[in-house]
Amino acid sequence: MEELIIATKNKGKAKEFEELFEPLGFRVKTLLDYPDAPDIEETGKTFEENALLKAVGISNIFQKIVIADDSGLVIDALDGRPGVYSARYAGTDKDDEANIQKVLFEMKDVPEEKRTAHFHCTLALVVPGKDPIIVEGTCNGLILTEKRGNNGFGYDPIFYLPHLKKTMAEITSEEKNRISHRGNAIRKLSEHVQEAMERGDFLS
Ligand SMILES: O=c1nc[nH]c2c1ncn2[C@H]1C[C@H](O)[C@@H](COP(=O)(O)OP(=O)(O)OP(=O)(O)O)O1
Ligand SMILES: [Mg+2]
DSSP: OEEEEEOOOOHHHHHHHHHHHGGGTEEEEETTSOTTSOOOOOOOSSHHHHHHHHHHHHHHHHTSOEEEEEEEEEEGGGTTOBGGGGGGTTSSTTOHHHHHHHHHHHTTTOOGGGOEEEEEEEEEEEOTTSOOEEEEEEEEEEEOSSOOOSSSSTTGGGEEETTTTEETTTSOHHHHHHHSHHHHHHHHHHHHHHHHHHHTTTTO
16 A cells, blocks of 8 residues: 655644545555654745645655645734744644634634635645645635634634534534545645556655
8 A cells, every 4th residue: 555654743634634545545654653753844934835845854854755734724804814824823833722812812803704714725745856746725714703612623613614604623524624725635636646656656
């Protein structure tokens, strides 16, 4: 079975990549399986730059096919923040609760009709010796005034999906994968990954 390395240390992302790629016949490994893999600094100004930094950095070390995900929450009333800084919005890296509280505070006077936002996901696929492939996915919603639901990760509890009348943390992971920014991006990328498999790129 072909092994796909996802250059992430985020457990929530890792679970979604497994759910979406394992049915296609890939064994999914992440950096949680390789605790000695270095932390790659996300110094880019765009999701694409950071996804490339992570994918190229890890592919160079393993000399294998690697996918990286750079994603975040883009809020219209905050001029697109937290954006590429989503993971470290409140200061310390990856403190979901602090990040949510900062967003809720900054949004406290924003009326309902102006609480529009989207999740964005950029994926970079690096096959050693080939040009990287970049795809994107988005998912639209509204920012609530308080958290709802316990599923998912990150900003999911405050991201409301009007057509489902639920937050991203109140739906199942199957439902999330069907509509999410990451699900949409992975479906676009999977054709490229399958082509790489057919070309035999996984064997070299
Ligand atoms: O589906 C999602 N549901 C809720 N929140 C989400 C989602 N997708 C991204 N997010 C948030 C989490 C984090 O605050 C930031 C991603 O930051 P990002 O640097 O891409 O990921 P990360 O640092 O958690 O893991 P890693 O860089 O090892 O892949 O956006
Ligand atoms: Mg990160």
